[in-house]
Amino acid sequence: MELREFFSEDVVKLELESSGKDDLLKEMIGLLGLDEKSESILYKMLKRRENLGSTGIGKGIAIPHCRSLVVNRLRVAFGRKPGGIDFRAIDEQPVHNVFLIVAPPLEVSNQYLPVLGKIAQFSKEADVPSRLGEISTAKEFMALLEEKGI
Amino acid sequence: MHPQLEKLLEIQDMKSQRADLLEQTDGGNVEVEVFNISADEALEQLDEKIVEMEESLEASVRNRYKRVAGSRGKFIVPVINGTCFGCFVSIPTAVASGPDRNQALQFCDSCGRFLYMVG
Numbered sequence: 001m002e003l004r005e006f007f008s009e010d011v012v013k014l015e016l017e018s019s020g021k022d023d024l025l026k027e028m029i030g031l032l033g034l035d036e037k038s039e040s041i042l043y044k045m046l047k048r049r050e051n052l053g054s055t056g057i058g059k060g061i062a063i064p065h066c067r068s069l070v071v072n073r074l075r076v077a078f079g080r081k082p083g084g085i086d087f088r089a090i091d092e093q094p095v096h097n098v099f100l101i102v103a104p105p106l107e108v109s110n111q112y113l114p115v116l117g118k119i120a121q122f123s124k125e126a127d128v129p130s131r132l133g134e135i136s137t138a139k140e141f142m143a144l145l146e147e148k149g150i
Numbered sequence: 151m152h153p154q155l156e157k158l159l160e161i162q163d164m165k166s167q168r169a170d171l172l173e174q175t176d177g178g179n180v181e182v183e184v185f186n187i188s189a190d191e192a193l194e195q196l197d198e199k200i201v202e203m204e205e206s207l208e209a210s211v212r213n214r215y216k217r218v219a220g221s222r223g224k225f226i227v228p229v230i231n232g233t234c235f236g237c238f239v240s241i242p243t244a245v246a247s248g249p250d251r252n253q254a255l256q257f258c259d260s261c262g263r264f265l266y267m268v269g
Binding site: 037041044045048049051052053054055057063066067068069070071072090104105106112113116117120 | 151156159160162163164165166167170173180184185186187188191192195196199224226227228230235252266268
């Protein structure tokens with residue numbers, strides 16, 4: 001299973017516009033192209049997960065995630081906020097790069113937790129935060145995943 | 151969307167979140183190892199919310215929920231391409247199609263689970 005299989009250029013946004021954590025979550029959800037009601041349910045679940053503890057894992061990276069029946073397969077998105085945003089991250093530093101992961105509760109191939117782990121592993125590579133800051137197109141983001149063989 | 155259906159969806163999603171907190175993968179428990187979550191505290195918080203949501207269900211819905219959740223675990227399942235993803239039996243077209251399919255609370259005649267129309 002390769003991480004890049006789950007991403008496509010249309011779920012990559014390199015200039016997130018939101019200025020607060022809640023709006024940023026909504027903006028990320030918007031990349032998935034769901035209907036309004038599904039977006040609202042998903043937002044509630046992501047907020048509930050954030051209430052258990054921030055998904056800001058440090059080094060400017062956050063990985064908001066949840067399971068929900070409003071999606072029928074594992075969905076991911078990537079967003080970048082060049083100026084950073086307060087995400088109440090573990091290291092208390094602003095978050096610049098956000099990976100969103102959503103999966104249905106019933107998964108035939110059980111990919112959710114492994115994908116979550118892979119994104120975390122990718123994010124922890126020493127050069128990844130700076131490389132993510134340098135990319136200028138969605139294509140370059142896809143190329144970075146390819147280069148990392150992840 | 152039917153308000154009771156929305157509550158059922160939330161309960162199902164929280165129960166899935168709960169299961170993930172207990173799940174061990176090759177890299178250990180992702181939530182604990184990567185996100186530094188206190189599993190005990192998180193479980194307690196989720197359990198409280200699940201009970202609160204269960205109690206807020208209408209009596210008839212709660213009865214079916216308890217019956218189905220007790221015997222089958224998954225109490226609400228998606229309908230994808232006209233098929234119940236709980237028992238994989240075809241759902242009548244009148245139930246599975248139409249623009250406002252989630253406006254009514256519907257269940258599978260075969261397995262009894264609540265249905266959520268996806269896509």
